[in-house]
Amino acid sequence: MSPITTITEIGKHEGRSVTLRGWLYNLRESGKLLFPQFRDGSGVIQGVVPKNAVTPETFEAVKTLTQESSVIVEGKVRADKRAPGGYELDVTNVRVVQRVPESDPYPITPKEHGTEFLMEHRHLWVRSQRQASILRVRAEIVKAVRDFFDQRGFTLTDPPILTPAACEGTSTLFPVDYFEEQAYLTQSGQLYIEATAMALGKVYSFGPTFRAEKSKTRRHLTEFWMVEPEIAYAELNDLMELAEHFISFVVKRCLEHRRADLQAMGRDISKLEKIDVPFPRIGYDEAVKMLQEGHAKGLLEAKFEWGGDFGSPDETYLSGQFDRPVMVHRYPAKVKAFYMEPDPQRPELALCVDVLAPEGYGEIIGGSQRTASYGLLLQRIHEHHLPEEAFKWYLDLRKYGSVPHSGFGMGIERAVAWICGLEHVRETIPFARMLHRLYP
Secondary structure (H helix, E strand, C coil): CCCCCCCCHHHHHHHCCEEEEEEEEEEEECEEEEEEEECCCCEEEEEEEEHCCCHHHHHHHHHCCCCEEEEEEEEEEECCCCCCCHEEEEEEEEEEEEECCCCCCCCCCCCCCCHHHEEEEEECCCCCCHHHHHHHHHHHHHHHHHHHHHHCCCCCCCCCCCEECCCCCHHHCCCEECCCCCEEEECCCCCHHHHHHHCCCCCEEEEEEEECCCCCCCCCCCEEEEEEEECCCCCCCHHHHHHHHHHHHHHHHHHHCCHHHHHHHCCCCHHHHHCCCCCEEEEHHHHHHHHHHHHHCCCCCCCCCCCCCCHHHHHHHHHCCCCCCEECCCCCHHCCCCCEEEEECCCCCCCEEEEEEECCCCEEEEEEEEECHHHHHHHHHHHHHCCCHHHHHHHCCCCCCCEEEEEEEEEHHHHHHHHHHCHHHCCCCCCCCCCCCCCC
16 A cells, blocks of 8 residues: 555645545536545545446446545646645545445535534534634644743643633633532633742633623634633733734744645635734723714714723724724722722723734633732622632732732634634634524
């Protein structure tokens, strides 16, 4: 048997015979020529099978292949500029590993399917070319995230998924029976990595988080993955600089390694090529003024009043005014989490930042400088009606060597949606968990 390769590596074998192991993606027939398309997880390639160049058994085996039948294919690699990927395979032999029966055909066909049908068949939908490209880009983003922090001296520390109390507020928690106690699925690893930052200086966590919001918007999942760096002795400006370099690094890595996948899904690459530091920075006051001007021009339905938090339409409008992510900082403290440090110049504001992705994708990063004072943190816990006993360990961090420190969180799925140009986050994760979506 000729050497085994993958479709993504097939260009290294031009002019030579190779073996591919994969599945039939599609099949066209033109007289005495067959044009099977094969996929192997790394990509898709078209094969060419002339009737007079193969055995009758091979020709018949290919001609009768059904969609998603698993096959081992041998053939000679030939360069062809017209072909996707630049190569075709002159097939010499096909061995069928498992033929999908015609009586029970593969349910996802080239015809249009509704979203509900595709989500019910998500375990099969991920095999389609577009979905596979999205998942490869997601994997690239995940690797870029780790590389960025690892190369800059951050230590990965893993917070617990089961927690005794809320981080962002009690209304979005999934309760879990934990023996004789009440526990919750984590909303964020932040509080715990504040502790490891006091031990190691620069840390990050990367894992699943859960929000029980009863939201059906295109930006929400109930289970998603979040990366959260935390840095001792860092203030808000340090955090904003880290965030812009981080996003720029991730986007450039995707352009470098996953350009073909992005192009295959129809992403406008030119918009991603504009993503570079520095990012524009605007205060909450300026953002509110922009929203009010947008309303006056008839571009926003509702008039935004100072003091509120931004909703999706507001974020969409603001981010649409820039060709790269915009950093909105210093929101009113009353609409932000209990652990944020107040601005010493204007105590009614929190030293926080939201990074809004362009093209209307809204918030992809939220972060802040954390409250360093024991007394102020205790006061905030009481103001938010949180159980003091559950936060005793968190308060300890302010008793024993407290320092200014800052961190942010980025949901991987929102970043994937933006970088891939997707309408909805449900395509950004292999198996989406949403309101009323727990299968498959």
